[in-house]
């Protein structure tokens with residue numbers, strides 16, 4: 001059960017005593033939204049984040065018996081590394097989400113090895129534009145620096161990444177703090193999602209989120225909340 005629920009115009013806060021309880025609750029919400037989308041339009045489009053936080057949530061969601069054969073899964077962002085790399089978000093999703101019932105889902109990666117990032121972008125742009133937009137569900141993570149997706153505060157094209165009116169689907173990211181070059185869905189695509197969740201764990205991230213909400217300096221996570229068409233559902237556990 002959620003321990004506390006706080007609301008503001010930009011977000012709803014759902015706190016859980018245990019990370020496993022959060023994983024089960026978030027998985028239930030996401031499965032319900034995907035099922036509604038399939039009922040309404042015959043298909044559902046889900047974008048998930050990578051990193052170290054989502055594994056429990058992915059495992060819980062993978063076991064829920066919905067019409068996964070009508071679900072397309074893609075990534076919020078990706079490191080520009082081969083799918084065999086331990087840094088790959090596609091590898092994380094394959095190993096943790098596209099299992100059990102969810103193995104029937106279609107997965108569309110963000111990054112495909114190519115001669116250059118430019119070639120990748122062109123191929124991705126074509127492939128991703130063919131997806132059944134808009135996103136029905138997006139699950140974001142957040143770093144302690146207030147980044148989400150690959151909207152890193154030190155990205156050399158941050159203004160373009162955070163443009164809520166961008167026509168772009170996927171954008172390249174070069175940021176010293178990101179490690180390798182990244183690809184990310186544009187903020188404009190993310191904020192139109194029917195259900196936008198932020199999944200964070202630990203005291204550091206709770207403090208980072210609260211700081212980003214209170215700070216005059218607009219962190220990327222705040223830009224997403226401000227531009228979101230619906231309140232963002234924040235799921236947090238210690």
Ligand SMILES: O=C(O)[C@H](O)[C@@H](O)[C@H](O)[C@H](O)COP(=O)(O)O
Nearest residue numbers: 049050051052053141142143149
């Ligand atoms: O590719 C990524 O790393 C993610 O998409 C990124 O946005 C992630 O959600 C945050 O960096 C939090 O990562 P952790 O879950 O590892 O703290």
